[in-house]
Amino acid sequence: MPIYNKFASVYDTMNADRHSVQMVDYCKKIFKKFKIKPKTGLDLCCGTGTAISKLSELGIRMSGLDQSAQMLAVAAKKLKGKNVTLYQKELPGFRLLDKNDSKKKVTFDLVTSFYDSLNYMLTESKLKQAFISTAKHLNHGGYFIFDMNTPTALKTIWDEQTYAGKKDDMAWIWENEYNPSKKQAICKATFFKKKGNLWERFEEEHHEQGYANTTIKKLLRSSGFALDGFYECRTFDNPTRESYRVCAVARKR
Numbered sequence: 001m002p003i004y005n006k007f008a009s010v011y012d013t014m015n016a017d018r019h020s021v022q023m024v025d026y027c028k029k030i031f032k033k034f035k036i037k038p039k040t041g042l043d044l045c046c047g048t049g050t051a052i053s054k055l056s057e058l059g060i061r062m063s064g065l066d067q068s069a070q071m072l073a074v075a076a077k078k079l080k081g082k083n084v085t086l087y088q089k090e091l092p093g094f095r096l097l098d099k100n101d102s103k104k105k106v107t108f109d110l111v112t113s114f115y116d117s118l119n120y121m122l123t124e125s126k127l128k129q130a131f132i133s134t135a136k137h138l139n140h141g142g143y144f145i146f147d148m149n150t151p152t153a154l155k156t157i158w159d160e161q162t163y164a165g166k167k168d169d170m171a172w173i174w175e176n177e178y179n180p181s182k183k184q185a186i187c188k189a190t191f192f193k194k195k196g197n198l199w200e201r202f203e204e205e206h207h208e209q210g211y212a213n214t215t216i217k218k219l220l221r222s223s224g225f226a227l228d229g230f231y232e233c234r235t236f237d238n239p240t241r242e243s244y245r246v247c248a249v250a251r252k253r
């Protein structure tokens, strides 16, 4: 079942992109702390392009990548006139080529990925391949900044929990489960969207994999990164067993 297909049309209405706004504010603090001054950037799994928009406002020439044509279409509309390049590609093994020279790989000073996007890599080998692909697209000394849900979050916030919400023209129900032996969560999402006097119903099933902090760090180091920071997300504190979200600040060696 494809994901982020019809969901794309309601993603921003649900304020699902607010996390990426908060992450760009956090990135500003990270840039200051580590004296990072990126000129070019790529947002992996960029979704509807909100983070790209905010990072562009900092003077970074941004590109974005996502597997979903529908999410990218929303992003393209939002980013019109901002000189942004969008790629429809699927992690983990992406390869981005220069649009003017098809033999040349594009590289960036910064790669970001926000809001659990890397939890969609359901095996260690896929996560590692995504890290390797990212490293190949970073300039030497370039930074990879991303957040991930922890197994604690998937167990506590997702397991057997149902969430629902509504706006004037739409409503949604998320039914979640967690498999502790696999450290994998499933979210069965049902959406209702008003169309004239009728309501359209559509469904998507999302799977997220939780990784131990030690595993994320090990995979980053074996993919060509030095780890300058690994935090409880949106702070500069060490993550604890109770942390729901971690943020890595990884530098290409």
Ligand SMILES: C[S@@+](CC[C@H](N)C(=O)[O-])C[C@H]1O[C@@H](n2cnc3c(N)ncnc32)[C@H](O)[C@@H]1O
Pocket (backbone or CB within 6 Å): 003, 004, 016, 017, 019, 020, 044, 045, 046, 047, 048, 050, 051, 065, 066, 067, 068, 071, 089, 090, 091, 092, 113, 114, 115, 116, 117, 120
């Ligand atoms: C939770 S959304 C996050 C979007 C955006 N980063 C944000 O913060 O709002 C996850 C995004 O990851 C994308 N995605 C999931 N798996 C992917 C894959 N294998 N390759 C590329 N994009 C993927 C989805 O299409 C979706 O846009």
